Amino acid sequence: xxxxxxxRARIAAATTDRRVVNAVHLAAWxxxxxxxxxxxxxxxxxxxxxxxxxIRQHVIENLPRYLECFVERATALGAQVHFAPDGAxxxxxIAQIAAARGLSLAVKGKSMTSEEIGLNVAxxxxxxxxxxxxxxxxxxxxxxxxxxxIITPIIHKDRRQVARAMARExxxxxxxxxxxxxxxxxxxxxDIFRRCDLGITGVNxxxxxxxxxxxxxxxxxGRMTITRPRVHVALLGIDKIVPRLTDLPIFLKLLARSSTxxxxxxxxxxxxxxxxPDDPDGPGELHVVLLDNGRSDILTGPLREVLRxxxxxxxxxxxxxxxxxxxHAYSSVYPGPIGSLLSPxxxxxxYDDLARVSSLCGACRLACPVQIDIPELxxxxxxxxxxxxxxxxxVLLRLWQWAMQTPWAYRLGQRLMRFLPDDGGGWTRHGPGLxxxxxxxxxxxxxxxxxxxxxxxxxxxxxx
Amino acid sequence: xxxxxxxxxxxxxFYPRAGDAIxxxxxxxxxxxxxxxxxxxxxxxxxxxGFHRAAAVLIRRMAxxxxxxxxxxxxxxxxxxxxxxxxxxxxxDDPGAHAASVRLAEKTWEFCxxxxxxxxxxxxxxxxxxxPVTFHYPCHARSIYGLDDLRAWLSRLDVRxxxxxxxxxxxxxxxxxxxxxxxxxxxxxxxxxxxxTGARLVICNESACTLQMAGGAHRxxxxxxxxxxxxxxxxxxxxxxxxx
Numbered sequence: 139x140x141x142x143x144x145x146r147a148r149i150a151a152a153t154t155d156r157r158v159v160n161a162v163h164l165a166a167w168x169x170x171x172x173x174x175x176x177x178x179x180x181x182x183x184x185x186x187x188x189x190x191x192x193i194r195q196h197v198i199e200n201l202p203r204y205l206e207c208f209v210e211r212a213t214a215l216g217a218q219v220h221f222a223p224d225g226a227x228x229x230x231x232i233a234q235i236a237a238a239r240g241l242s243l244a245v246k247g248k249s250m251t252s253e254e255i256g257l258n259v260a261x262x263x264x265x266x267x268x269x270x271x272x273x274x275x276x277x278x279x280x281x282x283x284x285x286x287x288i289i290t291p292i293i294h295k296d297r298r299q300v301a302r303a304m305a306r307e308x309x310x311x312x313x314x315x316x317x318x319x320x321x322x323x324x325x326x327x328x329d330i331f332r333r334c335d336l337g338i339t340g341v342n343x344x345x346x347x348x349x350x351x352x353x354x355x356x357x358x359x360g361r362m363t364i365t366r367p368r369v370h371v372a373l374l375g376i377d378k379i380v381p382r383l384t385d386l387p388i389f390l391k392l393l394a395r396s397s398t399x400x401x402x403x404x405x406x407x408x409x410x411x412x413x414x415p416d417d418p419d420g421p422g423e424l425h426v427v428l429l430d431n432g433r434s435d436i437l438t439g440p441l442r443e444v445l446r447x448x449x450x451x452x453x454x455x456x457x458x459x460x461x462x463x464x465x466h467a468y469s470s471v472y473p474g475p476i477g478s479l480l481s482p483x484x485x486x487x488x489y490d491d492l493a494r495v496s497s498l499c500g501a502c503r504l505a506c507p508v509q510i511d512i513p514e515l516x517x518x519x520x521x522x523x524x525x526x527x528x529x530x531x532x533v534l535l536r537l538w539q540w541a542m543q544t545p546w547a548y549r550l551g552q553r554l555m556r557f558l559p560d561d562g563g564g565w566t567r568h569g570p571g572l573x574x575x576x577x578x579x580x581x582x583x584x585x586x587x588x589x590x591x592x593x594x595x596x597x598x599x600x601x602x
Numbered sequence: 603x604x605x606x607x608x609x610x611x612x613x614x615x616f617y618p619r620a621g622d623a624i625x626x627x628x629x630x631x632x633x634x635x636x637x638x639x640x641x642x643x644x645x646x647x648x649x650x651x652g653f654h655r656a657a658a659v660l661i662r663r664m665a666x667x668x669x670x671x672x673x674x675x676x677x678x679x680x681x682x683x684x685x686x687x688x689x690x691x692x693x694x695d696d697p698g699a700h701a702a703s704v705r706l707a708e709k710t711w712e713f714c715x716x717x718x719x720x721x722x723x724x725x726x727x728x729x730x731x732x733x734p735v736t737f738h739y740p741c742h743a744r745s746i747y748g749l750d751d752l753r754a755w756l757s758r759l760d761v762r763x764x765x766x767x768x769x770x771x772x773x774x775x776x777x778x779x780x781x782x783x784x785x786x787x788x789x790x791x792x793x794x795x796x797x798x799t800g801a802r803l804v805i806c807n808e809s810a811c812t813l814q815m816a817g818g819a820h821r822x823x824x825x826x827x828x829x830x831x832x833x834x835x836x837x838x839x840x841x842x843x844x845x846x
Contacts, residue, residue, distance in 0.1 A: 150783035159787070458770045462787040495781060497774025497788065498650060499741035520652025527652075535648065539656040542611070542642045543663060552615050565820055575779035579786035580817035583616055590609045590618035594637045598625050 145469075145491050152467035158294045162286075162464045165293045166455040172399025173452060173505070180395065190388050191509040194446035197346075197379050198437060204346040204379050205428070211349025215411030217424040225255030225431050232257065232338070232371050233264045235425055241266065241336040241369060245327075247353070247360040248272035249340025250288050250449055251373050251429060253471045254484065257338070268338075269330050271359035273323055280307040286465030288472060289397045289451035294464045327359065337367035337421060341374040342448070343389060344426075347382045350410050351426070354393060354403035361405055370412070370421040375429050377437075377445040389448060392507040396450035432484045440522070441515050444479045446508040453502035453512060459495055468492055475502035475512045482519060490523040555585045603720070605633045606671035608664075608685075608710070610678045611643040612809035619845065620677045620809070623836035624713055628675065630839055631721050640667045646684040649692070650775045658692040661685070665702035673720070674710045677830055678808055680742030682712040687745060712746045713832055714755060714807065725755040725831070730838040734760040736801035738792075738815065738828075740808035741770050752807075755831060762799035769795055773814040789818040797824050804828045 153159065177183050197204055209219045222228035236244065244266050246252065258268045258279075270279040274291040278284065281303040285291030292300065297314045305312045310322050339360060343352045351372050353360055364370050380386060386408075394400040413420035436445055454460045454474030465473035470481040470489060478496060481489040493516045502512040524532075541547040561567040564584045569577035576582050588596075605628055609621045625635050645660030664685060668674050676682050686707045693700040717723040737756060739749045749768055753761070772778070772788025779785075792815060796804055802825050806812045812828045819826040829845070836842040 146781060146783075149781050153783045153787040458772065458788045458791060459781075459784055462784055462791070494651075494777065495784070497741070497770050497772055497777050497785070499770035499774070500744060501741075501768070501770065517650060517652060520650075521654045522652070524652040524654070535651070535653050535656060539648065539653075539659060542645070542660055545640050545642060548611075548642045555615065567821075572779070575782045576817070579782050579821070580789065580814065581820040582817055583813065583820075585615050586618045588618065590614040590621040591637070591639065593618050593622055594625075595639075598622065598635075599637070601629075 145495070148469065149463055149467050149495065152463035155464070157296060158464045158466075159462055161296045162293055163461050165290060166461045169290075169398060169452075169455040170505075173396055173455070174399075176395040176399040176401060180391065186388055186392060187507055187509055190392055190507055191446060193380060193385050193388065194448070194508045195443070197381060198377060198442055198445045201376065201379070201437060204381055205376055207346040208344050208349055208379055209428070211347065212344075212351075212411070212426055213349070215349050216414075217349065217411050217426050219426045219428060221428050221430070223430050225429070226260075228255050228373065228427050228429050228431070229257055229260035231427055232373075232425075233261055233266070235369065235371060236261065236266045236336055237264060239335075239369060239423075241367075243330070243334045244268045244336040244338055245271050245330060245334040245359075245363045245367065246275070247337075247339035247355060247363045248275050248291070249338070249373055250285075250471065251340045251375050252338065253285060255373075255429065255431060257373070266336070269327070269334070271327055271330070271363055272355075273320065273357055273359075276323055276327070277303055280304070284466065285471075286473065287451060287454055288449055288474075288477075289454075294466065327362075331362050331366045334367045335369065337363040337365075337370045339363055339370070339372050341372050341378060341426075342393065343386065344374050344379050345381075345383050345386065346379050348410065350383065350408050352386060353407040353409065354390070354405070355407070356398075356400075356404045358405060361407060364407065364409065365420055368421050369423045369425070370409075371425045371427060372409070373427050373429060375431075375433060377433050378448070393448055393450050396452040396505065396507045436483050439483075440518060441479065441483060443510055444476070444483065444515060446510050447476055447480070448508060449476075450507055452505040452507065456501040456505035457496075458499060458501065459497065468495070475516070476510070479512065479515050479519060482523075487523070487526060490519070490526060493519040493523065549589075549591070552585065552589050558582070558584060560584050603633045603673060604636065604671065605673045605675050605716075606636045606638055606668055608641060608644075608668065608674050608676040608681070609637070610676055610681045610809060612813065613677050616813060617809045617830065620830035620832050623830065623832040623842055624675065624677055626836045626841040627717070627832055627839065630841055631717070631723055633721070636671060638667050638671070644681045644684045644689070646681055646688075647775050649684060649688050654692055657688070661689040661692055661703055661706075662696075662699045664689070665699065665706040668706055668709075669702065672709060673716070674706065675713055675716045676710065677713050677832060678810075679712045679740055679746040680808060680810065682710055683742055683745050685710045712743070712807075714751070715747050718751075718755075725835065726758045728838055729756065729759055729831075729835055731759045731803065731834060732844075733803055734762050734799075734801040735803045735805055735834075736762045736764060736796055736799040738771060738796070738804055738806040738808070738811055739768050740806070740811050741768070743808070752805075756805060762801040764795035764799055766795055771811045771814045773810050775810070778814060785814075786818065789814055793818050793822065793824060793826070796826060802826055805831050805834065807831050
């Protein structure tokens with residue numbers, strides 16, 4: 139199914155939403171600059187990226203072995219590991235865990251994987267109330283919105299929108315002061331934390347050799363989520379594994395720097411099983427839900443390199459297309475350059491056209507801490523989808539190819555282009571037909587009066 | 603040294619002056635320049651759009667057209683990258699054509715790097731400009747020459763670099779017409795950067811980027827002019843009249 143028309147319209151509309159574009163520009167550039175600054179201060183940063191890429195590539199090439207190891211160790215630590223072949227199965231598993239124990243109030247740490255499978259909606263349908271505790275996600279939730287960035291969910295909102303949402307939700311006096319807003323949210327969330335019985339988080343990385351879960355958060359909500367409730371459910375994509383505990387520091391160094399420019403996330407938590415008898419607190423049960431949801435298909439396909447991704451969001455910030463449309467225009471949980479790869483791979487051909495929303499400038503590749511060659515993979519994805527392109531486009535392409543194979547046709551094409559209207563000074567302002575796609579937003583220079591080959595034939599060839 | 607010029611379809615059609623300049627500069631530094639008339643396009647637009655069979659046909663053609671020559675020089679780094687990196691894998695199934703495309707890949711040079719690395723020309727020492735210049739670094743040049751190389755070539759001019767030196771112009775091949783509003787929005791960011799430098803002459807070695815940026819600048823009424831480094835070099839060496 140092609141969504142080309144829709145996508146172009148959606149993207150065109152997004153470019154004109156000045157409030158969103160300005161908010162995204164401002165925040166994304168701030169992060170790009172912070173990342174650059176922190177990378178500049180990190181010694182041997184390129185060697186670290188090489189190493190990180192190598193580790194992740196090694197893992198995805200040997201995933202069954204490392205997963206088996208992870209499951210064995212995590213189980214030995216007392217975690218209950220569940221395998222979910224798809225999102226629906228993962229939601230079902232988590233709902234069953236809640237139902238079997240009579241859990242009714244869930245607090246959540248920020249997790250894109252849970253967004254991917256629509257966990258909140260699924261749980262609410264079974265009567266479990268789900269409260270997002272990451273401030274950004276919390277605002278998304280009370281505003282009935284969707285995250286537009288994988289790290290900064292409300293990158294598309296300005297301060298006024300946040301203030302309005304808070305005032306509406308809590309009936310508190312309107313304020314735009316971030317400290318005040320945070321205080322209001324905290325007061326509300328503390329009460330929820332007191333009463334909750336289920337904590338749900340994603341996982342940044344699982345360690346195969348130890349069965350450890352590594353969580354990196356910034357607001358402290360993550361730690362509340364994994365200590366207050368009596369049951370902790372960690373949702374882990376099967377790709378997010380590193381072999382050894384000693385691999386973690388490499389990712390800890392790169393991940394926060396790539397995301398926000400911080401040398402490290404404010405809270406780095408390593409979880410080794412549920413509460414032990416002599417632990418003063420913590421959840422008595424730890425469930426790890428291992429989510430496949432298409433990942434093992436990606437693993438055997440020509441784009442498996444994409445599974446190196448550690449979801450830092452640096453490619454979104456670096457992308458000039460993302461900055462000019464924001465995340466919602468992609469109509470996928472995963473927006474931006476990495477999303478344009480992940481979405482078609484996870485959700486199917488209806489998302490293929492996202493691969494074309496890129497000028498292939500390569501800023502994403504330079505920003506990626508695990509060196510995924512995103513432009514190269516986008517081109518590969520376009521190639522896989524080329525037979526599903528609209529027929530008119532394929533016919534035009536075929537015609538173009540013939541002209542380029544046929545020098546007289548190429549020259550004829552050059553001459554025909556001279557019939558384009560000159561709207562003054564050698565510029566076409568109103569191109570006919572298909573050319574409007576260019577001239578609606580830019581002028582088109584008229585072709586040179588004499589092409590290079592004609593200059594060569596007439597003058598240059600014989601000059602020496 | 604015998605050199606075949608690969609002009610590229612866009613320079614041939616829209617910016618022949620860059621080709622003219624390259625011929626003059628190469629001759630100035632002692633090369634004999636050839637222009638195989640059968641040349642057309644390297645297939646890059648098809649390749650980037652995912653039409654790899656069409657791109658393979660064209661890269662195979664390129665290899666045949668340039669087979670008789672030992673050096674192929676082109677004004678465009680992105681077309682050089684197409685020929686040098688993306689071409690041969692497209693012909694992996696046909697050993698003969700693949701070998702020819704590898705030969706083409708090995709002997710193809712982007713103009714500035716050819717001057718520097720094959721002819722040992724100190725580009726910076728020859729360049730002059732009567733006004734401040736700024737520049738656009740083409741994203742697709744990354745595998746051919748770096749931003750630092752471009753800055754080194756321009757280093758003796760009064761250079762006013764844009765604050766964000768490696769920002770994309772938003773062209774992106776078919777992207778420019780498939781998502782024209784987004785392409786234009788990216789172009790807007792780029793033009794803001796260039797205009798803020800105060801320089802009016804932009805050195806841009808990529809016809810496609812120039813087509814995009816000059817088209818946007820003209821629509822907005824910005825007083826920016828665009829030149830390939832070869833043009834400025836030919837003018838500096840007295841091989842060409844300075845363009846208006």
